[in-house]
Amino acid sequence: MDKNSNVTTQKTEDTVKKGIAYKWTALFNVALASLMGTVNGSIILISLPAIFTGIQINPMAPDAFQYLLWILMGYGLVTATLLLSIGRLADIYGRVKLFRLGFLIFTIGSILLYLTPGTGNKGALELIIFRLIQAVGGAFTMANGAAIITDVFPTSERGKALGINMVAIMSGQFIGLLLGGILATYNWRYVFLVNVPFALLGTVLSYRNMKEISFRAPKTSIDVLGNLLFIGGLTSLLVGVTYGLMPYEHNGITDAMGWSSPLVMSTLGIGIVALAVFPFAESKAKNPMFRVEFFKIRAFAYANLANFTAAIARGGIMFMLILLLQGIWLPLHGYRFEDTPLWAGIYMLPMTLGFIIMGPLSGILSDKYGPRWIATSGMVIVTLVFIGLALLPYNFDYWQLGILIFFMGIGNGMFSSPNSSSIMNSVPAEDRGVASGMMSTLINSASTLSMAIFFTIVIVGIQGALPGAIHESFANLGSGPIVQNLADQLASLPPTNALFSAFLGYNPMGSTLEAMDPNVVSAIPQSVVDTLKSTYWFPQTLQQAFMPALRASFVLGAILSAIAALLSAMRGERYVHETHVSTEKT
Known part of the structure; x- marks a missing residue:
């Protein structure tokens, strides 16, 4: 293995000397794939109201919540399960070859999503299936991106290159939010069509300009x-x-x-x-697909464990912050429910800016000083931010949230680039594909697990507290059997419907009243109806049940981030496999 590593290192160095520009060509293609993937993820978040309207799904229907979860989580489920296998196959058959294939499959999935023919439940199932096809393509590009960058950049520049790729990832999240908000107002199908130019460009450029320079692992049985x-x-x-x-x-x-x-x-x-x-x-x-022996490498083991724990902390919290903005804060500040998805994305911009600033900078610093303390300091900052979020009142001043999420972006930017560089530097060159797959698998699995953990905390909290909050709010609206009966009906509203409506920018009170017998609704005092349909009654009521559970999730995020910081510190000083092997040989 030592001999192979030396041969691979020399091969990469010779390639770089012959064509300095190629490393930037490869980075551009990988960054384009990262941008495409995150645009695809965030554009869905912001466009779900228009998509559900377009395929004629009632968001308050009993079975609608399952479609929401599968559209959101199905993509991550497929990528998480395939990344490891793809990473191993890439080491054997070529990383660029499978990377190109990923662009092509993603293009096909995007076109199918744009053409979705069905409506209702059939349309929702078609969307889920086509998203899964898209996810297969995303898994091929995701599993190989970090390995390709590591192949073409020398050790002294890998942190910087991976940091630039992180900027593409975070920029894609914000671009997707803006594009989703704009395109969804015209036609929900444009939300999927916008992926096609990215995917086609990536397919053409990767087949035309990218070349296989990595040292391949010996072909073995699967x-x-x-x-x-x-x-x-x-x-x-x-x-x-x-x-x-x-x-x-x-x-x-x-x-x-x-x-x-x-x-x-x-x-x-x-x-x-x-x-x-x-x-x-x-x-x-x-011939294992999962290289258990890599966890004997201290830098690899602790960096991956820190990555996994940090991903659990941040994955579901993004949804919690969006729920806080869309379901409570924005309506209370006069924003119409249907406008809240777009404005929630805009108000999350400070986090993106923090990451964009610190992502490449931390990569450059880690190239010079090593990743250990830069990454660890980043997770300490994230821990403090979670504590600050837990102390926020529900009707905060925006500057308070803006500063906190800006520093969350700074902290995550300080952690992500050095940590990824640490993982990729610690393994033999011929195994970078499987290492990249292992790293991405842990992150994607943690993100899915994170959503389950934090959604469970919030749903359990709302389930116990929302009925009492609704009855308490109704006490100020008047008395009488009609009003009391209405309070009982609204108190029986499933907590998932309350969260679903907040996430999609709906006022569930308006939907509930529209679904009731018109004769019953006509008997309700108009002042009560107007209050229930206002932008303040539901958010004011929801916050009584939602905020304690949200604070508990922030506290959990702080604990997980602190553990990630500790694991990051335990990785030891800088470890580069090529250097280590070279030293051993001499």
Whole structure:
């Protein structure tokens, strides 16, 4: 392995000397794929109201919540399960070859989404299936991006290059929010059509300009058992997590979540057992897809553990901040419910700016001084920001939130680039594909798990407190059997519907009144109807139930970030595999 590493290092150095510009060509293509992927993710967040309207799905219908979760989480589920296998195949057959294929598959998925023919439940299922196809393409580019950058950039510039790629990732999130807000006002299909030029450009450029310079691992037999255990186990686990967030009906009773469902318990059990057996099977496999021995490398092990913990902390919190803005703060400040998705994206801009500033800068500094203390300091900052968020009142002044999320962007920017560079530098050159796949798999799995954890905290909190908050708010609206009956009906509103409506920019009170018998609604005093349909009654009521649960999620985020900081500090000083091997040889 030492000999292969030296050969690969010399091969990369010779390529760079022959064509200095190629490393920037490769970085441009990888950054374009990163930009495309994050635009695709955030544009969906902001455009869901228009998409559901376009395919004629009532967001307050009982089965609508499952479509929301699958559209949001299905993409991450597919990428998480495929990244590891793709990374290993890329080491054998070529990273650029599979990277190009990813662009092509993503293009096909985007076109299919634009052409979605069905409406109603059929249309929703078609959207989910086409998003899964898109996710396969995204997995091919995601699994190979960091490895390609590491191949073409020398050790002294890898942090900077990975930092520039991180800027593309964060810029894509903001661009997607703006494009989604603008395009959705014209036609929901444009939300998917806008991906096509990015994907076509990436496909053409990657086939035309990118070349395979990486040292390939020897062709070996496919680790069938490892693939079955990992893909089957992780899929089963994430499916269980997804359905655990959905309402569960049994014996005439509807639970707010499905954690007690036999389907959920069985899929979770199968997933946990399969993933528990997986590392033991890999340790015995002749050609394992998951390189367990990499975790003997201190820099690799602790950087990945820190990455996994940090991803759990930040993944679901993004949704929590959007819920806070869309469901409470923006309506209370006079924004129409239907306008809140776009403005929530705009008000999240300070986080993006912080990341864009610190992402490349921290990469440059880590190239010079090493990643350990820069990455660790970043997670300490994130920990302090979570504590600050937990102390915010529900009707805060925006500058307070703006400063906090700006420093959250700074902290995550300080952590991400050096940490990724640390992971990729620590492995042999011929194994960078599987290392990149392992890193991305842990991040994507953690993000999906994060959504489940934080949604569960909030749903449980709302389930217990929202009925009482509604009755308390109704006490100020008047008395009488009609008003009391209306209060009882609204108090029975499932907490998932309340969150769903806030996330999509709907006032659930208006939807609930429209679904009621017109004769009953006509008997309600007009002043009560006007109050319920206002921009302040529902947010003011929701915050009573939502804020305690939200603060608990922020506290959990602080704890996880502190653990990530500790793990980051434990990685030791800078470790570069090529340098280590060279030193050993001499």
